[in-house]
Amino acid sequence: MNEEKRPGGLTALAVINFIFSGLYLFGLLGWIIIFLVIIGIIPTDQMNEIQKTQMEAFQELGIPVFIFILTLSLISSVLLLLSGIGYLKQKKFLGRNLGNLYAVIDIISSVISGIVLTAETGGGFTIMTMVGLIYPVLTLILLNTTFKEDLTN
Amino acid sequence: MNLKTINIAHVRLISLYWSRYAVRSGSGLVYLMIALVFGLSVAHIIIMPVERLMALQKKQIGQANPQLIRKTIIDIGQPIIQFVLGIKSFEQVAKEAASSHLPLPNDTSKSAQSGNNAAGFDPWTNFLLEKKPALLSAVFLILIFGMPFVISFLAFNQISGDVQNHGLRYLLLRTERGNIFFGRFIGTTFFSTAVMAIIVATITFYLGMKIRIYPASDLAIWAVQGFLALAILMVPYIAVCSLISASVNSPFLSLVLAKVAIAGVLLMAILGSFAWKPAKYILYALPWGWQNNLLHPAPAHWLGAVFASLAYTAFFLTLGYIRFETRDL
Numbered sequence: 001m002n003e004e005k006r007p008g009g010l011t012a013l014a015v016i017n018f019i020f021s022g023l024y025l026f027g028l029l030g031w032i033i034i035f036l037v038i039i040g041i042i043p044t045d046q047m048n049e050i051q052k053t054q055m056e057a058f059q060e061l062g063i064p065v066f067i068f069i070l071t072l073s074l075i076s077s078v079l080l081l082l083s084g085i086g087y088l089k090q091k092k093f094l095g096r097n098l099g100n101l102y103a104v105i106d107i108i109s110s111v112i113s114g115i116v117l118t119a120e121t122g123g124g125f126t127i128m129t130m131v132g133l134i135y136p137v138l139t140l141i142l143l144n145t146t147f148k149e150d151l152t153n
Numbered sequence: 154m155n156l157k158t159i160n161i162a163h164v165r166l167i168s169l170y171w172s173r174y175a176v177r178s179g180s181g182l183v184y185l186m187i188a189l190v191f192g193l194s195v196a197h198i199i200i201m202p203v204e205r206l207m208a209l210q211k212k213q214i215g216q217a218n219p220q221l222i223r224k225t226i227i228d229i230g231q232p233i234i235q236f237v238l239g240i241k242s243f244e245q246v247a248k249e250a251a252s253s254h255l256p257l258p259n260d261t262s263k264s265a266q267s268g269n270n271a272a273g274f275d276p277w278t279n280f281l282l283e284k285k286p287a288l289l290s291a292v293f294l295i296l297i298f299g300m301p302f303v304i305s306f307l308a309f310n311q312i313s314g315d316v317q318n319h320g321l322r323y324l325l326l327r328t329e330r331g332n333i334f335f336g337r338f339i340g341t342t343f344f345s346t347a348v349m350a351i352i353v354a355t356i357t358f359y360l361g362m363k364i365r366i367y368p369a370s371d372l373a374i375w376a377v378q379g380f381l382a383l384a385i386l387m388v389p390y391i392a393v394c395s396l397i398s399a400s401v402n403s404p405f406l407s408l409v410l411a412k413v414a415i416a417g418v419l420l421m422a423i424l425g426s427f428a429w430k431p432a433k434y435i436l437y438a439l440p441w442g443w444q445n446n447l448l449h450p451a452p453a454h455w456l457g458a459v460f461a462s463l464a465y466t467a468f469f470l471t472l473g474y475i476r477f478e479t480r481d482l
Contacts, residue, residue: 125363126201
């Protein structure tokens with residue numbers, strides 16, 4: 001059986017995917033806590049003025065937008081994990097297709113967050129938006145050029 | 154060891170291949186991520202207070218005042234830049250900051266508009282803050298300081314990995330050691346230059362399109378100069394990594410030694426100078442001692458810095474070449 005040697009960059013991409021998947025889950029936890037504050041389960045009495053202003057800004061977003069952002073974050077996290085496994089096994093569907101799907105969803109999610117979210121809620125178009133776009137754009141480029149021939153199992 | 158074995162066509166082929174496939178290796182990808190995140194994060198830290206100031210002005214007076222914002226940036230940036238460039242010591246800067254009065258963003262009084270610096274800036278600080286876009290100058294100064302620490306993630310594994318896994322012997326059937334050494338060095342430099350171009354272009358584009366307090370032409374010209382300064386600065390550090398990579402068998406050891414060499418020189422000079430003043434000259438073992446001069450207004454200074462870069466590069470590359478040619482693989 002002739003096994004192709006996995007390039008180091010693909011292994012690095014998989015490891016970064018796993019790390020980001022974990023970070024996304026932490027971020028999701030944060031969004032859930034904010035959601036619980038908005039619907040009144042967690043009180044705001046202990047918060048300072050700045051935090052209360054931020055919570056009010058989140059409240060103005062509306063529940064549907066919130067659920068949309070939460071769903072996209074969850075999907076991105078799952079796709080990161082699955083595609084990371086796909087990179088390690090050099091699978092076409094699990095690695096390349098799901099990796100591309102994650103990148104597209106994350107780019108759309110970043111753009112929507114930048115438009116919909118206000119500055120108080122961490123939105124708007126800033127340099128940090130571009131930092132957030134680095135990895136999905138890089139994934140899209142690398143999966144379809146540099147590592148195209150490596151994800152064929 | 155024979156320089157006549159160096160074949161330009163082989164060097165060109167190896168360098169093109171190395172730069173094109175840099176990202177296939179884990180080190181290239183990690184360097185790309187770290188460099189982009191570091192560069193854009195630095196820009197964010199510098200630009201974010203200005204964005205907040207603009208938002209505050211819009212709230213208070215209905216629109217942002219670019220002249221007032223530029224003046225505030227200069228007033229705040231002047232002591233910091235003078236400390237970073239070594240023109241004033243930390244004690245002098247702290248003393249001046251404690252005794253000076255900084256105007257508020259919406260302070261339109263005469264004292265604020267006439268300028269608060271009775272002593273006048275030195276030419277270098279004046280050049281970086283007043284003649285050139287100050288925000289971009291601040292970003293470049295931080296990148297000039299920080300990028301040497303990052304470059305080792307790209308350049309540490311030029312030779313050592315192939316030596317460790319015995320892959321070099323297959324290449325040596327087709328070409329000479331010198332071609333591999335110089336080809337990979339040049340390929341690494343190309344890749345590093347491309348990454349610098351992306352970082353500088355992104356930051357400049359953002360400043361031009363979003364912040365809009367500087368004319369586009371000024372931003373573009375200074376961006377090109379800053380990019381060239383950064384690209385030239387990376388070359389001697391890549392040469393140091395080439396020397397280390399050609400000398401050791403393990404990529405991990407190569408990375409550790411590169412980090413120790415680059416950061417160690419700086420640390421030894423700073424800490425050593427507390428106990429013994431002449432220890433500060435250890436900085437000149439690497440470009441640390443003069444690299445800020447790449448952004449100097451006087452041609453004698455920046456040209457000198459460019460030639461110093463080339464001289465350091467030639468020195469380290471020569472040592473690396475001799476070591477690689479003569480060592481047992």
